[in-house]
Amino acid sequence: MKILSALPLIAALHFPLAHHVFADELSQIKSSKVFRVGTAGDYPPYAFHNQRGLLTGFDVEIAEALARRLGTNVQFIEGKWDGLIAGLDAGRYDAVVDEVLISESRKARYDFSDSYIKTPIVLIVQTKNSNIHGFADLKGKKVAQTYTSTFARLAESNGGEVVPVESASESFELLVQNRVDAVIHDEPTYLDFQRTRKEKLKIVAIENSGATPSQAGVVIRKNNPELLLAINKALADIKADGTYLTISKKYFGQDLSQ
Structure with missing residues (x-):
């Protein structure tokens, strides 16, 4: 009983110390001249390895552009997507730039930059599928998603059974192999997959209720207002000087900031 009653006191003593570990992160980043960015690295066209094995993609180039505006180099640290955001808690990196959609549940634990990309969320099935026409038809159906994603929550809210995966590909x-009934994802990722594979898949619905966020932001730890302000300023700068448009057109053929 004495040990249990002491736990709240121990927690009270330790949590403030954990906060100070990450205090004034912008100064630390500028001092080290390294902006550490978490990414899964397996999410084309956002972050992936090219034929030479080099990390590239839309998010990668956005992170590189932000680092230049912060006056630092960028160091990418790769990990599984489902554990990517939690890596911030462990201090593995300073930010996550990997198409993390802004949601109220995530904002309760982490801070997000201004949105840097807006994309439609689509429901994808096999071409021969005649039973699923919209999100409401997912009840009792198997939907392949990374388990901590916004897409998984959307599937579950419509009665779908989430089959956990580690990547969009x-x-x-699994959908091509007929092992699941559907996939929910952002449209550019699906189109990029089809561009090279040309499988018998189709989009049957677009999520446009406004209830599901379709905007991604840079994720950082809470209570770092200076770093958040600096990242937002860097984002505004690369949009104003044409850097963002160049990167967006390179990977999508259009401006996805709007």
Whole structure:
């Protein structure tokens, strides 16, 4: 009983110390001249390895542009997507730039920059599928998603059974193999997959109720207002000087900031 009653006191003593570990992060980043960015690295066209094995993609180039505006170099640290945001808590990196959609539940634990990309969320099935026409038809159906994603929550809210995967490509593979009934994802990722694979898949619905966020932001730890302000200023700068448009057109053929 004495040990249990002491736990709240121990927690009270330790949590403030944990906060100070990450205090004044912008100064630390500028001092080290390294902006550490978390990414899964397996999410084309946002972050992936090219034929030479080099990390590239839309999010990668956005992070590189932000680092230049912060006056630092960028160091990418890769990990599984489902554990990516939690890596901030462990101090593995300073930010996550990997198409993390802004949601109220995530904002309760982390801070987000201004949105840097807006994309439609789509429901994808096999071309021969005649039973699923919209999100409401997912009840009792198997939907392949990374388990901590906004897409998984959307599937569950419509009665779907989430089949956990580690990447977008794996989710599409399961759909092609008829091991799941559907996939929910952002439209550019699906189109990029189809551009090279040309599988018998189709989009049957677009999520446009306004209830599901379709805007991604840079994720950082809470209570770092200076860093958040600096990242937002860097984002505004790369949009104003044409850097963002160049990167967006390179990967999508259009401006996805609006």
